Amino acid sequence: MDSDMALRRLAEAEGVEAAGYWDIRGNLHEASPESLRVILGAMGVPANTPSEVNDSLSRIDSLRSRPSPPRVLVRRVDNFSTILATNDGSVGGPAEWRLTTETGEALKGEGDLSALVLPRLPIGRHQLRFTAGDETAETCLVIVPDRCWLPDELAARPGFWGVMAQLYGLRSDRNWGMGDFGDLEALVGWAARAGADVVGVNPLHALRPCDLGSASPYSPTSRFFIEPLYLDMDRIGSSAQSPAAAQAATLREGSLVDYAAVAAFKERAVWETYHSFVGQEAEDRADFERFCVEGGELLRRFATFQVIAEALGIPDWRAWPEALRQAESPEVAHFVRGREDRVGYFSYLQWQADRQLEGVASAARAAGMAIGLYCDLALGAVPGGAETWAAPHHYACQVEIGAPPDDFAREGQAWGLAPFKPQGLEADAYDHFSRLLRANMRRAGALRIDHAMSLRRLFWIPCGGRASEGVYVRYPVEDLLGALALESQRHRCLVIGEDLGTVPEGFRPRMEAAGVISYRVLYFEKEGSQFRPPSQYPSLSSACVATHDLPTLAGFWSGSDLEDRHQAGRLETDVFEEAMSARRQEKLELSRALLAEGLIDAPAGFEPVVDGPLTSSLAAAIHAFVARTNSLLCFAQLEDLAGETHQANVPGPGADFPNWRRRLGLTGGELAQDRRANEILAAIVAERAGPR
Numbered sequence: 001m002d003s004d005m006a007l008r009r010l011a012e013a014e015g016v017e018a019a020g021y022w023d024i025r026g027n028l029h030e031a032s033p034e035s036l037r038v039i040l041g042a043m044g045v046p047a048n049t050p051s052e053v054n055d056s057l058s059r060i061d062s063l064r065s066r067p068s069p070p071r072v073l074v075r076r077v078d079n080f081s082t083i084l085a086t087n088d089g090s091v092g093g094p095a096e097w098r099l100t101t102e103t104g105e106a107l108k109g110e111g112d113l114s115a116l117v118l119p120r121l122p123i124g125r126h127q128l129r130f131t132a133g134d135e136t137a138e139t140c141l142v143i144v145p146d147r148c149w150l151p152d153e154l155a156a157r158p159g160f161w162g163v164m165a166q167l168y169g170l171r172s173d174r175n176w177g178m179g180d181f182g183d184l185e186a187l188v189g190w191a192a193r194a195g196a197d198v199v200g201v202n203p204l205h206a207l208r209p210c211d212l213g214s215a216s217p218y219s220p221t222s223r224f225f226i227e228p229l230y231l232d233m234d235r236i237g238s239s240a241q242s243p244a245a246a247q248a249a250t251l252r253e254g255s256l257v258d259y260a261a262v263a264a265f266k267e268r269a270v271w272e273t274y275h276s277f278v279g280q281e282a283e284d285r286a287d288f289e290r291f292c293v294e295g296g297e298l299l300r301r302f303a304t305f306q307v308i309a310e311a312l313g314i315p316d317w318r319a320w321p322e323a324l325r326q327a328e329s330p331e332v333a334h335f336v337r338g339r340e341d342r343v344g345y346f347s348y349l350q351w352q353a354d355r356q357l358e359g360v361a362s363a364a365r366a367a368g369m370a371i372g373l374y375c376d377l378a379l380g381a382v383p384g385g386a387e388t389w390a391a392p393h394h395y396a397c398q399v400e401i402g403a404p405p406d407d408f409a410r411e412g413q414a415w416g417l418a419p420f421k422p423q424g425l426e427a428d429a430y431d432h433f434s435r436l437l438r439a440n441m442r443r444a445g446a447l448r449i450d451h452a453m454s455l456r457r458l459f460w461i462p463c464g465g466r467a468s469e470g471v472y473v474r475y476p477v478e479d480l481l482g483a484l485a486l487e488s489q490r491h492r493c494l495v496i497g498e499d500l501g502t503v504p505e506g507f508r509p510r511m512e513a514a515g516v517i518s519y520r521v522l523y524f525e526k527e528g529s530q531f532r533p534p535s536q537y538p539s540l541s542s543a544c545v546a547t548h549d550l551p552t553l554a555g556f557w558s559g560s561d562l563e564d565r566h567q568a569g570r571l572e573t574d575v576f577e578e579a580m581s582a583r584r585q586e587k588l589e590l591s592r593a594l595l596a597e598g599l600i601d602a603p604a605g606f607e608p609v610v611d612g613p614l615t616s617s618l619a620a621a622i623h624a625f626v627a628r629t630n631s632l633l634c635f636a637q638l639e640d641l642a643g644e645t646h647q648a649n650v651p652g653p654g655a656d657f658p659n660w661r662r663r664l665g666l667t668g669g670e671l672a673q674d675r676r677a678n679e680i681l682a683a684i685v686a687e688r689a690g691p692r
Contacts, residue, residue, distance in 0.1 A: 003050040006053045007033055007036055007037070007047060008031075010057050010060075011036045014043055015473055015475070016031075016039055016040070016471055016474075017473070020471070023405045024405065024406040024502060031471045034462075035469050035471050038465075039460050039462070039471055040056075041398060042396035042398040042399045042421075042460070043421055044423070068137050069113065069128075069137045069138075071140065072140045072141075072142065072426055072479070073139055074142045074482040074483070075141065075142070076143075076144060076146050077123050093113055093132060094111070094112055094113075095113050095130045096109075096131045096132070097109055097129065097131075098128075098129045099121075099126055100127045101121065101122070101126045102126055113130065123143045126141045126143065127139075127141070128140075142479075145485045146515075147513075147514055148484060148485045148495040148515035149491075149492050149495075149515070150494065151371070151492075154632065159687075159688035160688070161627060161633065161688045162191065162198030162199055162371070162374065162634075163187070163196055163200070163637070163638060163641070164201075164638065165187060165202075165638045166638070166639075166648050167180075167201045167202055168202070168215075168229075168259075168661075169662055170638075170664060171183075171667040171668070172668055173667060174234065175232075175252065176233050176248050176265055177258065177261065178257045178259070179230070180232045181230055182234060184199070184230075185359065186668050188364045190671075192368060193367075194681050197370040197371050198446060199369075200448070201374070202217045202376055203218060203223070204230060204357070204375065205221075205222060205227060205381075206222045206227050207229070207259075208221045209310060210315045212259035212263055215259050215659075215660045215661060217378065219416060220385065221385030222305075222381055222386040223378055223380075223436060224435070224436060225302050225353075225386075225439070226350060226354065228349040229263055232356055233270075235356060251265060255663055256658050256663065270349065271345065274345050287351075288351050291354065295347070298390060299350065300343070301386070301390035302350070302390060303343045303345075303346035303350075304327070305317070306386065307339050307342045307346065310342070315385070316382075316385070317388075317389040318383070318384045319384070325389075327390055327392075361445075371446050371494060372445035373444050374444065374448065374494075375440055375448070376447075376448045377437075377440045377447055378417075379401060379415070379417055379451045380401050380418055383418040394432050395418040395419070396418060396421050396460070399463060400414050400415060400416050400419075400463055401414075401418070401451075401458055402415050402460075403415075403459055405468055406501060409651070411466070412461075412467025412468050413651070414467045414470075419460060419473070420433070422473065422475050422476060425476070425479075425480070433480065437488075438487055438491070441487055441488070441491040442491065444491070444493050446493060446495070446496060447494070447496070448496040448497075448498060448519070449484075449516075451501070452497030452499050452516065453501070454475065455477050455484070455497075456474070456507055457472045457473060457504060458472070459471070460472075460473050477510070481510075481514045481516075496516070496518075497511050497518065500519060512540050517540055517633065518542070519542055520541045520543045520544075520629075520631060521545070522544065522545045522626055523545075529589055530592075531589055531590055531592075531593040533597070534626075536630075537629035539632060541631040542631060542633040542634070543626045543633070543634045544635040544636070544637070545626055546637060546640065548647065549651050552637065552640055552646065553619055553622060553640045554619075554644060557587065557614035557618075558645065560645050561646075561647065562579050565650070568657070584610060584611075590622070591609045593625065594621050597625060600618065616675055616676040620679040620680045620682070620683040623636055623640070623680045624686070627688050634684065636684060638664060638671070639664065641676065642674065644664065644665060
């Protein structure tokens with residue numbers, strides 16, 4: 001067999017789309033042998049030489065010739081009776097079986113493995129053990145719901161709405177330099193009084209230690225744990241309540257968050273509080289110890305990672321001494337032996353953060369919100385962070401996740417995140433994936449899955465390569481959807497799948513069938529150049545005007561986002577002029593859509609609407625348009641309520657923009673009195689209360 005053909009056969013057998021991909025402009029990008037070798041190597045599949053490729057193929061053929069019960073089986077609760085039936089009958093023969101349910105109940109029986117019939121089982125993770133002669137095998141049988149959770153209230157009152165916030169950017173007269181959980185609780189109270197059902201926030205994941213210059217919540221060190229910079233210091237303890245008032249006030253000034261300064265300020269106060277706490281024998285101490293026990297090895301490894309990164313001043317474990325790169329090594333245990341107080345301290349931070357986030361969730365429930373907190377799960381973690389160090393066998397750290405070229409990014413995108421290994425997910429019966437969901441659903445009424453297409457496939461790019469050199473890797477979508485539905489139902493947590501960009505054919509219908517809410521952004525909802533009318537939005541969707549990665553409404557209307565890119569050198573003059581002309585046409589089409597819905601008056605035509613400023617009444621009309629959609633949910637960004645011009649994040653290379661640092665121009669109290677904000681909210685309430 002030709003060596004390239006063998007390589008492609010091996011790649012396809014491992015779930016790699018070896019033929020390449022078609023970009024949004026209809027161009028075929030063939031997968032290069034070099035990319036395939038890197039991607040297979042990242043999966044742990046030797047493929048650097050023809051000999052390694054042949055050996056890997058032989059291993060696959062050998063496994064197929066010696067069939068055995070699979071490591072994991074995911075079955076829907078209403079369709080699981082025939083557990084091991086196979087098309088070719090390769091798994092078969094009489095065997096005794098013993099099943100231990102998730103709750104510890106034991107069942108046993110006999111049957112043919114090719115068509116084994118079990119009694120009806122509840123949803124959950126059950127262990128199935130087979131014995132045939134002298135051989136035994138085990139399968140994790142995961143019984144899952146057909147759909148993610150949707151509240152009963154939807155049928156009676158489908159007009160849910162809420163507000164979205166970048167938590168770090170919330171202003172107040174009491175925080176220590178960035179928005180915190182106290183500010184979030186105040187926002188929840190204000191939103192609830194306005195009639196909102198949900199308040200959404202950016203990912204709250206732990207940021208990279210010693211590297212707070214990289215503050216993207218979508219590039220965390222770990223998605224299993226919370227960033228302690230969001231702690232409300234007034235709720236930590238008495239010794240944390242006496243900072244230099246002048247310093248706190250200084251940190252609150254200006255338009256940008258200084259993460260490093262805030263971290264240094266809070267660190268001193270919380271460390272003192274922790275030392276005071278350690279000597280206590282109070283009920284809180286017992287609660288902390290329970291939290292550590294429940295957090296188990298994962299919490300211990302996270303805290304240990306933080307200690308090592310702090311001591312070395314290096315946030316990337318791949319640059320650590322070789323002996324410290326394995327979490328279970330004796331050298332790691334020796335390194336932290338004299339630093340147990342810091343290990344306890346980092347666990348304490350997580351306990352406090354979890355308690356405060358639960359306090360916000362409780363406040364939302366007490367205020368009568370139908371959904372409450374809407375949290376955000378980032379697509380991945382950085383390759384050298386705590387998440388990959390704690391469980392390296394689950395991640396491919398020699399590649400990064402990205403996206404192929406499209407209209408949004410002509411050269412494609414590389415996001416610097418490590419993907420899950422599909423084989424690693426299956427190897428532990430999706431337990432690690434389920435733990436990640438539980439960590440992010442435990443305080444949430446809704447969870448947004450960033451780049452939900454990852455459930456079906458991900459674009460892997462060799463580290464250091466161009467985005468266009470990437471290749472798609474397939475994932476076990478049905479199994480992952482099952483695990484997602486199981487955790488969603490157990491936590492009574494809505495699931496919103498961010499499905500923007502290159503969406504595979506058939507993906508959205510499958511997500512709808514699974515109860516995953518689609519994500520619809522006004523700017524993109526078009527038929528040709530015309531904006532899609534509200535009646536054509538799918539009911540199982542979440543609608544909004546803009547997102548953190550897109551121009552705010554004021555920025556869109558003024559074109560300031562294009563001007564900023566032009567000034568930063570990202571748009572050549574001729575391209576900038578074309579883009580401004582296209583933006584004017586886009587505003588014209590939006591005005592026509594508003595006019596068709598009767599949301600604006602234009603007795604003398606609507607050209608002045610296009611060329612004039614974004615008035616509060618026009619901003620309200622645009623939000624009314626989104627609120628009028630058939631969508632189950634609709635959201636307004638705080639930036640749009642406040643009339644902000646600059647977006648939270650400007651995607652792309654370079655450090656031209658202060659991404660993830662911008663503060664709102666208004667405090668919570670000022671926003672509550674703001675005319676624009678109140679006009680927009682009144683328009684949303686009026687539309688959401690009416691028939692659609």
